[in-house]
Amino acid sequence: MNDQRDFQAVWKEFYPAVWAHCHRVIGSASDADDATQEVFLAVYDGLDSFRGESRLFTWIYRIATRIALRHRAKLRRQPPQPSTEPTTAEPELLEYQLRRALASLSVEHANLLSLFAVEGLSHSEVAEILGIPEGTVWSRLHAARKALAERLAEHSSRRRPPTAGGDADR
Amino acid sequence: MNCEEMKVAILKREHGLLDEPVRRDVEAHLATCPDCAQMAALGEALVALKHAAPKPVPSSEGLVKHHRLRAVRAALCATSLIAAFPLLQWLLGASPVVVVVTAGLAAAAALVVWVIVRRRQARFHRLASSRHFLSSLRQHMEEDLQAINRAPLTGVLILAMGGAMSGVGGTHYVFLLIAGAMITGAALYLRARALPQLRAELAELGEQE
Numbered sequence: 548m549n550d551q552r553d554f555q556a557v558w559k560e561f562y563p564a565v566w567a568h569c570h571r572v573i574g575s576a577s578d579a580d581d582a583t584q585e586v587f588l589a590v591y592d593g594l595d596s597f598r599g600e601s602r603l604f605t606w607i608y609r610i611a612t613r614i615a616l617r618h619r620a621k622l623r624r625q626p627p628q629p630s631t632e633p634t635t636a637e638p639e640l641l642e643y644q645l646r647r648a649l650a651s652l653s654v655e656h657a658n659l660l661s662l663f664a665v666e667g668l669s670h671s672e673v674a675e676i677l678g679i680p681e682g683t684v685w686s687r688l689h690a691a692r693k694a695l696a697e698r699l700a701e702h703s704s705r706r707r708p709p710t711a712g713g714d715a716d717r
Numbered sequence: 718m719n720c721e722e723m724k725v726a727i728l729k730r731e732h733g734l735l736d737e738p739v740r741r742d743v744e745a746h747l748a749t750c751p752d753c754a755q756m757a758a759l760g761e762a763l764v765a766l767k768h769a770a771p772k773p774v775p776s777s778e779g780l781v782k783h784h785r786l787r788a789v790r791a792a793l794c795a796t797s798l799i800a801a802f803p804l805l806q807w808l809l810g811a812s813p814v815v816v817v818v819t820a821g822l823a824a825a826a827a828l829v830v831w832v833i834v835r836r837r838q839a840r841f842h843r844l845a846s847s848r849h850f851l852s853s854l855r856q857h858m859e860e861d862l863q864a865i866n867r868a869p870l871t872g873v874l875i876l877a878m879g880g881a882m883s884g885v886g887g888t889h890y891v892f893l894l895i896a897g898a899m900i901t902g903a904a905l906y907l908r909a910r911a912l913p914q915l916r917a918e919l920a921e922l923g924e925q926e
Contacts, residue, residue, distance in 0.1 A: 562774045571766070645762055664731065664763035689724040696759055 574650020656691035872901030
């Protein structure tokens with residue numbers, strides 16, 4: 548790279564968003580750290596040859612999406628780690644459940660929701676990053692959101708307090 | 718509007734892509750349809766995720782250092798390749814057979830060096846993506862430091878071989894002497910240039926760990 552300041556600027560600007568995207572797709576903070584580092588190694592390698600055919604953030608998100616996919620697949624091969632559910636504030640609990648439900652979706656659905664709904668990218672940018680036809684983005688987004696609603700319902704039904712008989716056992 | 722038409726409209730509404738009359742229709746539908754209102758609320762909850770728990774930006778120094786090290790490795794590779802100097806042999810008047818054999822050996826040596834460098838890089842990439850990045854980087858830099866330290870020895874050994882062969886006769890010892898001198902010079906130059914930088918970076922890394 549001719550000027551390392553270019554990379555530093557890219558790093559500072561995109562690190563939080565890339566980390567957050569990886570975290571949402573992978574569902575684990577430590578794996579999101581690893582994935583983000585890998586994304587920026589690839590960005591560093593490719594920044595010189597980046598020809599500006601797409602916008603910089605589209606290019607970075609495309610790399611992030613590919614690497615997050617690999618980390619997610621790796622994580623699935625490992626036994627699930629126990630996670631602690633917040634028990635205090637309601638917004639925290641909702642955020643936790645939402646993150647958990649997002650990470651339990653298929654990678655494509657998690658990517659779609661993370662990029663469109665959370666990051667606020669346009670449907671054409673999402674199509675470019677994920678390499679899918681622009682015309683199918685809306686229907687896929689709706690399917691992803693529906694799947695998310697179902698996961699949330701499943702999770703909350705699992706958390707529902709025990710029935711009267713169960714309560715009597717305590 | 719029915720629920721089917723609302724599917725996309727809810728998504729577009731979040732990005733402000735609806736015309737005012739359509740937006741009003743959507744709002745009216747959401748006020749009466751709990752299923753669609755749930756989907757819209759889910760969208761709002763997802764947007765809120767963006768602002769939750771921002772991640773502090775760590776330093777990118779480790780990554781930058783890793784790429785500086787690549788230059789050092791390339792120099793090491795080049796130093797090794799100097800040893801394969803069949804052209805010099807040809808200039809010194811060796812027979813074509815000897816030149817061809819030496820060129821083959823040099824190509825094989827270059828291939829081995831190339832494979833080693835690639836494997837080291839691949840290993841480094843694996844280490845770099847682990848959560849013990851700084852300590853991995855340190856370990857890698859220390860290995861490079863040792864390799865650079867040892868590099869002049871290769872040249873000295875070739876020089877010694879040339880000196881020994883000068884007693885046997887022929888012209889091959891001249892090639893060995895020249896190649897040995899070149900390797901020693903290149904390795905000493907590399908040591909003078911790269912070692913202080915590597916040592917400073919290692920000290921800096923020690924402070925970060």
